[in-house]
Amino acid sequence: MTEIDPQDLARAYIAQWNVADAAERRAAIERLWAADGTHILQPPVEIREIAAGLGFDRTTLEAQGYDAIETRVTRSYEEFVEQKGYTFRSRADAVRLHGLVKFGWEAVSAETGDVLGGGLEVLVLDDDGRIKADYMFPGA
Secondary structure, three states: OOOOOHHHHHHHHHHHOOOOOHHHHHHHHHHHEEEEEEEEEOOOHHHHHHHHHOOOOOOOEEEEHHHHHHHHHHHHHHHHHHHOOEEEEEOOOOEEEOOEEEEEEEEEEOOOOOEEEEEEEEEEEOOOOOEEEEEEEEOO
């Protein structure tokens, strides 16, 4: 497996969510992700409660492959960075254990610097050090 510094990977991963230029964003995704990589999101509590009320015992939201991941990252950029004025940053706590990298992240007001949210990321890497699976836990 390719040796990758977990802090560098966490910074590069978080940076893709802040990129305004669509071509740069796509290039970042292709550098970081395996072609068939999957982003798996634990939805917010509200969505999980609605799903449970409809009889679903588990809910996850998934995006697989470059195009789907690009759509997901772009939508997040539009909502949180462009519209709400947030920026995302790593908590600088990334650790690696074999093919896994875990780190926390924060959503910060670009205007005030206040931390407005955050979460936990667990990345599963392939043999080339690219993201094969990304488990995102907002609010963790």
